[in-house]
Amino acid sequence: MQRVPALEAKDITLRYKSSGRGIEGLNISVNPGEVFGLVGPNGSGKSTLLRVLSTVVEPDSGEFRVGGADGLREKRKVRTKLGLMVDRPTHYGDLSGWANAYFFASLYGMEEKKTEGALTELFEYFDLAPYRDDRVKTYSYGMGKKLALIEALAHGPDVLLLDEPSLGLDYTSQLALQRKIRDLASSSVAIVLASNQVDEVESLCDRVAFLHDGRIVAEGTPEDLISSLKGVRRIVATLRNPVEYRPVEGVAGVDRIVPEGRDLVVHCEDRPGIVADVVAGIVRAGGDITDLAVRRPSLEDVFVKLTGEALRDEDQPA
Amino acid sequence: MKINPPDAYWKKDVALFFGKRFALLIKMIYPLAIIVPVAASGIPAQYAAAVIGIVAVMAGTFGAGESLTIDLNDGILVRVALTPISPRRVVFEVLAVNAVLDLVQLLPALVIVYILHPVSLMWVVAATFAVFATLVTANAIGIFIANFTSSPADVLLYATAILFPLIYLSGFFRNQHPEGILAFLRKFVPFAYMNDALKTVFGLSAKSAPMDIFIYPTLICAVLVFAVCLTAPRLLSPRL
Structure with missing residues (x-):
């Protein structure tokens, strides 16, 4: 029986009207349990591709499916399957870290008991438990990133889209994140990791695509590419x-x-x-x-x- | 019912409203500071009603519009829109909770008005309901404006352009006895029913019957809420 990809994008094109930049004819396929790296310099189209895959914007052409659901026609179904961490995460600064994470988990339809269990574990895992009741506006940039990771993971997504997840994290937190990514992949979560941290991509990703000027210029396992x-x-x-x-x-x-x-x-x-x-x-x-x-x-x-x-x-x- | 941590969009807004104590104090005091002296003074009834009306209209329009544009600029609303919750539900909750919280701000001042100017319970309920309908309308206008600008300052500018003709039509200051087309258009502005109800509270003879004040603003608000909720997918999408 053929394996259904967790995420499949075909011929995705999106050009920003303001700048003319964007992505052109991108094809990617990520299997359950696979860590897929998107690597490219600033402006190469990594974040734009993640915007499309996360249903923030519709592409000019092309299609994508998440867990079999159509990314253009079944957006809400797709969103339930996705965990998302953007490059510059934002939160409600006057709410506590716990309240922010609880709020987002609830929007994914999680029940109270399950939410509390998942968040307790994640706050401890990322060493945010001592600060869980502090207002987010008192958090450092790195703490805000960890909170965004918790929000992305709490509802147990099938596909995780991470944009520069370790940027701004201290070394211990980077290692914790890498451990978590490996754990998630071993439990069949598909992970798309957009990053310029080459060491991280090399050690974590099963496959890597290089983006340049909105196009994929090479794709393969890190070993094959090197x-x-x-x-x-x-x-x-x-x-x-x-x-x-x-x-x-x-x-x-x-x-x-x-x-x-x-x-x-x-x-x-x-x-x-x-x-x-x-x-x-x-x-x-x-x-x-x-x-x-x-x-x-x-x-x-x-x-x-x-x-x-x-x-x-x-x-x-x- | 648990408000904090919030498990719904409206609860998040309530938690934020009550979470900032100094801001809450100011929000609760400023309607009292403006309305109570007016109600206690001997100024003509139509102007006393107009002052309360202006406070309600401004609080509603600027509240929702400004907070929405700030959240849009932060990117937090787009993040919310990427959860499985329907954008229309988010906008409905923004509208409803802001209108209720604005009423909570105005309620102490209104209670003092009713104590200083006793009227029948029917008119107390009608006037309070009309103020709420005004707040819903004003919040709907604020949300509508947020569709076209990402700047809180622009919200103030555009709101002024939209509110001036509506305030004129409602007869807060000028146009107290409209005729012809102005009288016809006035029927479609919820602010007008609030103005009529408050004038009655301050002792002028009623232009609208209490049932009119319940029925027409309800219908107008229902249409406005529906229309504003239709803009939700555009409102919650990123401005690229």
């Missing part, structure tokens, strides 16, 4: 002082250089002697190297290779 980069290396040089690194770009085999704080990340071919050549180039440019690492390619390298662009704004070349 192994497609045979012959690519990443040299990370930590410098004592910033340098004008353009001369290093002239080294044979160097594809791209991205400054990340005190690190200079050099994407290059995997050829004999290239590490020595890159180090020599940095020294010639006046760089004082305090640490050096040669790393295997990551999903970020895949994206750079595919599009010639960085995933994050701060990675743009100077």
Whole structure:
């Protein structure tokens, strides 16, 4: 018997009239228990796709189904199956965290006892229990994100749409979130995770789609995508002082250089002697190297290779 | 019945209304501060009725319109709209709960008016009902305006443009004895019935019979509530 996808979107196109940007002909399919990553720089269309899938906006064309329900014609049915966490969550600031979560759980038709049980567990899981009766306007950004996660999970959705869920969370909470995502996936919840946290996507997602200018430019398992980069290396040089690194770009085999704080990340071919050549180039440019690492390619390298662009704004070349 | 934590949209609004103590104090005091001195003074009945009418109209229109646009700008209303609850139900609850809470604000002042100007119980009930119908109408106007703007300041501007002709038609200050088309149009404005009922409370002879005050505003409000609820899907969608 053929497995019914938890979420299936076909040929989704949406262009914003104001900017002309949007998404074009996107197709995705996510099975129950699968974690699907959407990766792309700001403006690539991740959030727009999530807006469509969460029924916030209707696409110009295309269709999607959630648990078999038509996303355009059976919106309320679709909404009961979805758990949603947006990038910048909002709450009623003058209500407590508990009251906010209770309110949203009730809107999903949950009974009092079930709501209290689910919320108690989630507030404890995300370490918000001591603050549950505080007004949300006193919460930090990270606490607000945790509350939004609780609201997304409380009603036990079949499909979870998460937009940058770990952004703003402390390290412990990020780990708790990753554990929760794995637990949910093992209990057959389908999860769509839009994120630029490449490490998180690589470790959590079963499949990943790269978005660029509103289109999917590559899709596959993280292992397959990374192994497609045979012959690519990443040299990370930590410098004592910033340098004008353009001369290093002239080294044979160097594809791209991205400054990340005190690190200079050099994407290059995997050829004999290239590490020595890159180090020599940095020294010639006046760089004082305090640490050096040669790393295997990551999903970020895949994206750079595919599009010639960085995933994050701060990675743009100077 | 448990209000906080809220398990319905209207309970959330009630919890927020009673949760902010200082704001609640101001909301309860300002109608008293405006209405009681007017009721206790010897100003002509039609102007005393007009002052109460203006307070009711302003409280209703600006209350719902402003709070809705603020929630729309925050994105919280769109979040609510993404739950399985019907957008029309959300808008109905916004309208109903705001009208009731506005009445709660005005009720102490109205009670003092009835004590200072005793009338038959029938007129007390009719006047209170007419004030409520005005609040429903005013809130419906506020919600209607929120469809076209995301700025609370614009709500004030547009509300003024809509309310002025309605207040004129109702005969609060000018147009006290309308004829012809103005008299015909006046029948469709719930503010007019409130004005008639309050004038009676302050001692003028009644223009409308008590049953008119119950029947016509009810019918007009039902149409308005239905029409405003039809705008719900647009109102609760994001402004892109």
